[in-house]
Amino acid sequence: MRLEILFFVAPALCLFGFFVVWPIAKAIQFSLYRWKGFGPLVDFVGLQNYVAVLQNEVFTDALVHNLIIVVASIALQLPLGLAIALLLNRTMWGQGALRTIIFVPYVLAEVIAGVIWFQLLQPRYGVVDTLLAAVGLQGPEQGWLGDPRYALATVIVVLTWKYLGLAVILFLAGLQGVPPELHEAAQIDGASWWQSQRSITIPLLGPTIRTWAFLSMIGSLQLFDMVWILTKGGPANSTMTMATFLITEGTKRQNYGTAAAASVILFVVALVMALLYQRLVLRRDTAADRPEKKVKR
């Protein structure tokens, strides 16, 4: 029995070891050296790279940007996604088409979506500014992505557009698991549509929402591609995330030691938040599974 387990788990473990454990170990090793990306690792600097990264205002700002994106993603996509999912869950004309339209942005490759939005958001000549001009409004002089005051908010809007579809699809799937009998019973008891959504649907959707929020949080912490396409972390570092910081520092400036330190910090931040989330929020969902396991054994 044990050998069998080993047999089936070994390939996965090999891959895990090679593509996850090994790179992490390497990153930790690099982070302790000053290294240009070639030649032997000889210039051991201890924790100096970590000190440099944590004292770097651009990095700490990037960390704050990541946290803003985590909060904003959940705060925007949760109510919007829930509302759309509840609407789309009712049988109506064009339901399938609407679901597809909502989901399309998520399916679109991130780079393509980024380039499209980059063009739409061009100052003056872009579609967004043209539409605004048509109703007598004017976008910021430097453009939505070119003004440090608006760039992060603009990126968040694009991210919401991109990832709303995922939330909606997950919520819709979760809604299929809500037994219709409960609604019927509630109706008989005289509950309004709104009341039954609030007291039945949303609580029963809890596990789905919590899992989605977890995915959203991790994605926001590791955010790279959309920012890279739209702003490369600029203007004036106003949209820099931890991931764009480490790419800039590493492949652009060839400070691989500092970049590795930043990547380890990013890893630790994501890991700590994930573990806390598991313990504090997802515990309810996993706790429900536990008695079952005991029975099996």
Next chain:
Amino acid sequence: MRTARFATAVALTASIGLLTACGGDDGSTTNADGDVVITWWHNANTGEGKTFYDDVAAEFEAEHPGVVVEVSAMQHEDMLTKLDAAFQSGEAPSLYMERGGGELQDHVEAGLTKDLTDLVPETIDSIGGSIAGWQVDDRTYGLPFSVGVVGFWYNKALFADAGIDTPPTTVDEFDDAVAQLKDAGITPVSVGAGDKWPAAHYWYYFAMRECSEQVLSDAVGTLDFSDDCFVRAGGDLEQLVGTEPFNAGFLSTPAQSGPTSASGLLATDKVAMELAGHWEPGVMQGLTEDEQGLGDDTGWFAFPSVDGGEGAPDAALGGGDAWAVSQDAPDEAVELAEYLLSDDVQKRFAELDMGLPTNSSASEFVADPALAQLLEVRDAAPYVQLYFDTAFGPSVGGAMNDEIALMFAGQAGPQDVVDATQAAADAEK
């Protein structure tokens, strides 16, 4: 628990097996037939340029029996990525392109690049002053084959519309031209500050106008930016940015990609001028439907002079590419590099307008009038300063460019640029 530990051991062993499987190259420079193999990487991956280099490789093989040249023509960015990886793995190509400056210095310190000083002295002499960017401690590690200079490319028709008869030569005249263009409803200048280096070129030029050549070459050597002229350069730039000459959204504008890039705006008559290098006409041609760029309206003028500056008003900012030979390459690779700088090959390089040849015998064969004009400017300049970011290397240069971009955004002052650069430089020491 024991099982888990065993499984980890299995996983680790498997990883090590995979790793050793990857690194199975013994680094020899001969193939199975006993021929000497030269690997050559370059970035002329399309059209005439690619054919030209293939021809050159074939000619070299014909002259040197028993030598095989394996040419890899790559897209520029791909080549840079692959070169980085090749240096990391210690399997660099025999002959490759070096941009000089701090990057080259890093390669030299890591023992990756061959010292060519005593191997090809005549070729080094024939190149003249342009070679300085590829020397470390008076030893030469690269043979520049094309060196261009940066200046303002402008739209002659738009300048005429605004009533500007002669291009500006001083900063005051430049400010007047900006005002005239604005009055005529024309956006004066585009700059790809989103990519940072195009913005940084302004600061570089002001530093060259404010600082003497000696101060600059000392700064490159010692990474000391304490001379007051660097702060004055920032002040000049701050004033220029204050006149608001740039295109809307310049902070997020890319340099060259697409019609809304800085080059695209100039190519499509949306702005009147842009500070850029010798590549600009070619880039603009690629960004217009008729592939003409600005065509006959293409004009060029040098970066304006600054009153009271200690630098030469005709010194030029520039840079280019050199052929370098990796440390373990066969001797024949040095001969190929030498051949590439020969009168004949440089003449053909010039005839194809592939760049600005460094071998002076080839100058007269440059066909494109804009490039020919630049060549005159370059050869008349008292010195050509290598782009500072290249000269100082990616780490210091990157920090410098970042801070200059912040200045364009109004978030950094003249002293900040110097401080950020000095801090990055001190971290290198």
